[in-house]
Amino acid sequence: MADLVFFTGPMDCGKSTLALQLDHTQRVGGRAGLLCTSQDRSGAAQISSRLGLVEPAVEVSADLDFWTHVVHALTGGARIDYLICDEAQFYTAVQIDQLARIVDELSIDVYAFGILSDFRTQLFPGSKRLVELADRIETPQVQPLCWCGQQATHNARTVDGRMVTEGSQVVVGDTTSEIAAAGEPAPEVGYEVLCRRHHRRRMTRAVAQATLSPEPLPFGSDEADEFEAEQSAF
Numbered sequence: 284m285a286d287l288v289f290f291t292g293p294m295d296c297g298k299s300t301l302a303l304q305l306d307h308t309q310r311v312g313g314r315a316g317l318l319c320t321s322q323d324r325s326g327a328a329q330i331s332s333r334l335g336l337v338e339p340a341v342e343v344s345a346d347l348d349f350w351t352h353v354v355h356a357l358t359g360g361a362r363i364d365y366l367i368c369d370e371a372q373f374y375t376a377v378q379i380d381q382l383a384r385i386v387d388e389l390s391i392d393v394y395a396f397g398i399l400s401d402f403r404t405q406l407f408p409g410s411k412r413l414v415e416l417a418d419r420i421e422t423p424q425v426q427p428l429c430w431c432g433q434q435a436t437h438n439a440r441t442v443d444g445r446m447v448t449e450g451s452q453v454v455v456g457d458t459t460s461e462i463a464a465a466g467e468p469a470p471e472v473g474y475e476v477l478c479r480r481h482h483r484r485r486m487t488r489a490v491a492q493a494t495l496s497p498e499p500l501p502f503g504s505d506e507a508d509e510f511e512a513e514q515s516a517f
């Protein structure tokens with residue numbers, strides 16, 4: 284029996300890497316897959332992993348009908364045993380229903396990968412529908428960490444280096460940890476993974492570093508006191 288599996292976790296937890304590993308392993312095992320993605324960071328119709336793996340993929344725009352696409356490919360003689368669907372948070376709820384139908388009526392496995400919630404902690408429509416319909420929800424084994432060392436569970440968006448909680452749900456971009464480590468200036472829009480506590484407090488790595496440094500504090504002393512009390516608890 285085929286399955287609809289949703290692999291989910293915050294940005295930078297290895298979802299695209301796992302998607303390409305799964306595809307490779309299945310292909311080596313003699314199965315044939317169709318790779319799909321939506322608005323990959325690279326700007327091209329491909330699944331790209333931060334570890335450097337890249338594979339071409341069907342670009343899933345809002346008007347793509349998965350059912351029609353797959354049935355058309357099958358009737359044209361293609362073999363499809365499974366679908367790899369990256370950046371599935373950007374798919375519409377209707378497209379997730381089409382994927383479930385493909386699993387149930389065509390016995391094709393669908394492996395979907397995506398983040399659950401946006402920078403405001405609200406579910407993406409595609410992810411919400413996947414949680415509702417998936418046979419299984421899996422979390423990749425590598426867990427990214429918040430700057431405090433706790434497991435990072437939430438995605439923060441930064442604009443000009445400052446965390447924001449308002450804006451469009453979709454703004455394609457990358458995490459800034461490696462950019463910051465290399466000493467490069469933050470991009471206009473970036474992302475940082477945080478634990479819930481620091482996401483709630485809008486306490487990004489930059490804010491924490493500024494607070495801990497002997498430089499003048501960037502925010503009110505109440506917030507700084509709260510932050511120092513929290514640090515002594517670790």
Ligand SMILES: Nc1ncnc2c1ncn2[C@@H]1O[C@H](COP(=O)(O)OP(=O)(O)O)[C@@H](O)[C@H]1O
Pocket residue numbers: 293294295296297298299300301331332333334425
């Ligand atoms: N130079 C590196 N060496 C080893 N692992 C790396 C390196 N750069 C990135 N990674 C790993 O790549 C993973 C991010 O992969 P990716 O598939 O792009 O994530 P996601 O799709 O979840 O955003 C992280 O687990 C990170 O630790």
Ligand SMILES: Cc1cn([C@H]2C[C@H](O)[C@@H](COP(=O)(O)O)O2)c(=O)[nH]c1=O
Pocket residue numbers: 293294295298299322323324397398400401402403438439440452453454455456457474
């Ligand atoms: C939190 C959040 C993220 N995005 C975008 C940023 C990236 O382009 C993708 C996530 O990709 P990854 O492979 O998981 O790193 O989603 C967004 O548009 N809106 C958000 O709130």
